[in-house]
Amino acid sequence: MSEATHVLLEEFLKLHPADLADRLQRLSLPEARGVLSELPPAPAGRALAELEHDRQHELLLALPAQKLAPLLDELAPNVVADLVPALPPSIRRATLNALPADQRRRIQTLLRYAPDTAGGIMSDRFIALRDDMTIERARELLRAHAQEERTEDIAYLYVIDAGQRLVGVVSLRDLVFRRAERRVSEIMNRDVKFLYVDDEEEKTARQFEHYHYLGLPVLERNGQLVGVVKASDALEIAQAEATEDMQLMVGLSGDERALTPWPKAVGLRLPWLYVNLATAFLAASVVNLFEGTIAKWTALAVFLPIIAGQGGNAGIQTLTVIVRDLALGELSPGDGRRALFKELMLGLINGLAIGAVVGLVGWLWKDSPELGLIAFAAMVLNQLAAALSGVVIPLGLKWFKVDPALASSIFLTTVTDVAGFFFFLGLATLVMHWTGM
Numbered sequence: 001m002s003e004a005t006h007v008l009l010e011e012f013l014k015l016h017p018a019d020l021a022d023r024l025q026r027l028s029l030p031e032a033r034g035v036l037s038e039l040p041p042a043p044a045g046r047a048l049a050e051l052e053h054d055r056q057h058e059l060l061l062a063l064p065a066q067k068l069a070p071l072l073d074e075l076a077p078n079v080v081a082d083l084v085p086a087l088p089p090s091i092r093r094a095t096l097n098a099l100p101a102d103q104r105r106r107i108q109t110l111l112r113y114a115p116d117t118a119g120g121i122m123s124d125r126f127i128a129l130r131d132d133m134t135i136e137r138a139r140e141l142l143r144a145h146a147q148e149e150r151t152e153d154i155a156y157l158y159v160i161d162a163g164q165r166l167v168g169v170v171s172l173r174d175l176v177f178r179r180a181e182r183r184v185s186e187i188m189n190r191d192v193k194f195l196y197v198d199d200e201e202e203k204t205a206r207q208f209e210h211y212h213y214l215g216l217p218v219l220e221r222n223g224q225l226v227g228v229v230k231a232s233d234a235l236e237i238a239q240a241e242a243t244e245d246m247q248l249m250v251g252l253s254g255d256e257r258a259l260t261p262w263p264k265a266v267g268l269r270l271p272w273l274y275v276n277l278a279t280a281f282l283a284a285s286v287v288n289l290f291e292g293t294i295a296k297w298t299a300l301a302v303f304l305p306i307i308a309g310q311g312g313n314a315g316i317q318t319l320t321v322i323v324r325d326l327a328l329g330e331l332s333p334g335d336g337r338r339a340l341f342k343e344l345m346l347g348l349i350n351g352l353a354i355g356a357v358v359g360l361v362g363w364l365w366k367d368s369p370e371l372g373l374i375a376f377a378a379m380v381l382n383q384l385a386a387a388l389s390g391v392v393i394p395l396g397l398k399w400f401k402v403d404p405a406l407a408s409s410i411f412l413t414t415v416t417d418v419a420g421f422f423f424f425l426g427l428a429t430l431v432m433h434w435t436g437m
Helices: 003-013 017-026 029-038 041-050 053-062 065-073 077-086 089-097 101-110 135-144 172-177 201-211 231-249 262-289 291-296 300-327 333-366 369-399 408-435
Strands: 128-130 157-160 166-170 215-219 225-230
Touching: 003 029, 017 029, 017 041, 017 053, 029 041, 029 053, 029 065, 041 053, 041 065, 041 077, 053 077, 065 077, 065 089, 077 089, 077 101, 089 101, 135 172, 157 225, 166 215, 201 215, 201 231, 225 231, 262 291, 262 408, 291 300, 291 408, 300 333, 300 369, 300 408, 333 369, 369 408
Parallel strands: 128 157
Antiparallel strands: 157 166, 215 225
């Protein structure tokens, strides 16, 4: 090892795992692999867990099993269970076989659950008390576990019966201040909120947002307690979902980050740009239908982007509100009509207000009351179309069991562009016909 490399590693060892991960994120793959190989397993493993998924996967594939296993052995089983599915089956088996038997068993148990469920998110680090224990015996159990990893992030103590089924929850305060001879079953709270292992991660995040707990127990369908989801895990889910929805709405993959390699980013973005191009040609074909009208009344061309652009902006406002409420479970199927009525009322009011301004400008600027009236009417109609599509598109995608955020803004702007052009130019054609222009 060179002197420069030794100094660099000493500097890295002083960093928090999240800061070390930031440094590794900016290194080339060979350099990051070299750093992880030279660092002690504990800091290297914790930094690996903090990396963004793309770089995680690259390093997991770049490190041999004999180097990777010591790093993973330093991590909690639920963290390892999130990492190893990225490995090819043969390397995964070799890596897991190189881990201690107890660690391997816990990881393989967690791997049974789908990654986007409560079972795939949960940690198996918790302490369960038997309901027939005395409080003194429960205290002894806690003291016996004082040096174990599972005590470092305890939020609640869960109570199980002889069949390992969850029957209650007890607070540390009660264990400290209640009489030692009393039974745990006498002081526990039997009203326990919980998750099932197959609950989707969106439901998990909503439960935490609704109840504000620090942790929720996870049960098999038979009631057996198998894990705990922490609030920090639920926060990560919510952040990931928000990022994914934000990107999907504008035609991104949901997985791209600022430092995603450009060849991969091209593959993620280009297909949706082609979709956007197709919708742009659709809007252009509507304009082409009225080519003769524009040729006779060239002032119309000035107002085309105004009518379409304002409709698109209003539609995005509606779409953002609806997609957000759908993602958080705040908009149930029965609320669709109320949401639609509200947005149509907003569309009408906004259309009248904005249309009056646009119509007045058209009249005074081009000295044409007819143009002002056409711009006013087209603006009102397109605002209504924007409100309608901003509600119907995400609700329709939800009904077809497709993510409501999936390129919704692309579909919406297509509607507002096509409708705006059609309303404006169609009304202009009728006025020209009626007035003999």
